Amino acid sequence: MTHKTYRVIQWCTGVVGKTALRHFIENPVFELVGVLVTNPDKDGKDAGDLAGLAATGVTATSDVEKIMALDADCVLFAPIVTDVDMICRLLRSGKNVVSPAGPFVPNKYFPDESKKIEAACLEAGVSFHGCGIHPGFSGDILPLTLSRLMNRIDRIQIIEFIDKDKNPMVYTEMMGFGADPQELLAKPRRAPDTWRHFYQSLAMVAEGLGQEIEKVTSHFEVASATQDIPYTLGEGRSGGGVIKTGTVGGQHYEWTAWVDGVPLISYHFYWTMGEHVEPRWDIDSRYQVVIEGDPGMEVRLMSPPDADGKRPFLGLPWTGLVGATALPAVCDAQPGLITHLDLGVVQPRGLVRAK
Numbered sequence: 001m002t003h004k005t006y007r008v009i010q011w012c013t014g015v016v017g018k019t020a021l022r023h024f025i026e027n028p029v030f031e032l033v034g035v036l037v038t039n040p041d042k043d044g045k046d047a048g049d050l051a052g053l054a055a056t057g058v059t060a061t062s063d064v065e066k067i068m069a070l071d072a073d074c075v076l077f078a079p080i081v082t083d084v085d086m087i088c089r090l091l092r093s094g095k096n097v098v099s100p101a102g103p104f105v106p107n108k109y110f111p112d113e114s115k116k117i118e119a120a121c122l123e124a125g126v127s128f129h130g131c132g133i134h135p136g137f138s139g140d141i142l143p144l145t146l147s148r149l150m151n152r153i154d155r156i157q158i159i160e161f162i163d164k165d166k167n168p169m170v171y172t173e174m175m176g177f178g179a180d181p182q183e184l185l186a187k188p189r190r191a192p193d194t195w196r197h198f199y200q201s202l203a204m205v206a207e208g209l210g211q212e213i214e215k216v217t218s219h220f221e222v223a224s225a226t227q228d229i230p231y232t233l234g235e236g237r238s239g240g241g242v243i244k245t246g247t248v249g250g251q252h253y254e255w256t257a258w259v260d261g262v263p264l265i266s267y268h269f270y271w272t273m274g275e276h277v278e279p280r281w282d283i284d285s286r287y288q289v290v291i292e293g294d295p296g297m298e299v300r301l302m303s304p305p306d307a308d309g310k311r312p313f314l315g316l317p318w319t320g321l322v323g324a325t326a327l328p329a330v331c332d333a334q335p336g337l338i339t340h341l342d343l344g345v346v347q348p349r350g351l352v353r354a355k
């Protein structure tokens, strides 16, 4: 079977970007033509070196102009903080762009971003698509797809469980672990309007079901560490500390979209620092979609457990892969800001191949 190939650029090589980079090197559907890095230690390194693979002959650069000048079909844009103006420059240079930071759907909370991107797409005849694991997959296109197996839907709940002890992350302290519970309850570290970012996914599901969201309500609760819990910052990162007994060892954020006076779609985020917390929430890392109605449904999206019996949380690698596998369809789509609803069923290319 012959495959059309796509010349691709990987923009930044953090956890998400590195997964996508590895995919682009290994999947014959892609020809890697450029890698943008910000870290001076990575500048000048071979892309294969950055991805933990054999040399590719493609050298990473921190020179934005060199990347802009490349002849490429598409870019997986994954810096730590998104930059809509930079996305528009890439689009205007004739490259299709996929970003894990959105925008995911043109919406009332971020109208300017979407308008700017749409304008750049139409001007250059290219496309933009926002997708990641959540927002961008497990809370929108996944439940919407599963809805096709329902006769009647009363409520949809999407739950993210992450055991941060098994899956250490650099943001542990920044997220409020180890803080005084009352202080964190009074001032959660997720900004009060973070739900607006996820509103795009809530709206995509509501719209897909022919409904309109009336309001979104929030709830936040914390769990306390029942013993001192040492933590690290994750692979390859030095530092860490100890979550002291009685301080925040778990957090649960909930955002619920209401339709016709009743809760229709809820997102829950349970983040815990292992099992020594009270209340003791589930720490089996996964996404879980629960659809109440006729018939009831529950779907779990998770990796197999490691040898220690605990599950790695694959949200960040999945974010790189859901974007990478969408790129060919985005390149082939009509120009504009393309949502999951526009893309329909994506047919990933080049995944079935020899090891």
Ligand SMILES: NC(=O)c1ccc[n+]([C@@H]2O[C@H](COP(=O)([O-])OP(=O)(O)OC[C@H]3O[C@@H](n4cnc5c(N)ncnc54)[C@H](OP(=O)(O)O)[C@@H]3O)[C@@H](O)[C@H]2O)c1
Binding pocket: 011, 012, 013, 014, 015, 016, 017, 036, 037, 038, 039, 042, 078, 079, 080, 081, 082, 100, 101, 131, 132, 133, 134, 135, 136, 315, 316, 319
């Ligand atoms: N939708 C979703 O489900 C979802 C899930 C996870 C993440 N995300 C988004 O995906 C993006 C990447 O996440 P990640 O987990 O890969 O992040 P990360 O591991 O922290 O890495 C991001 C990379 O950004 C570059 N960088 C560092 N400082 C920067 C700065 N000041 N300005 C611009 N770039 C900088 C670095 O690239 P180099 O090392 O190459 O220099 C860094 O490795 C973020 O925007 C995040 O919000 C979305």
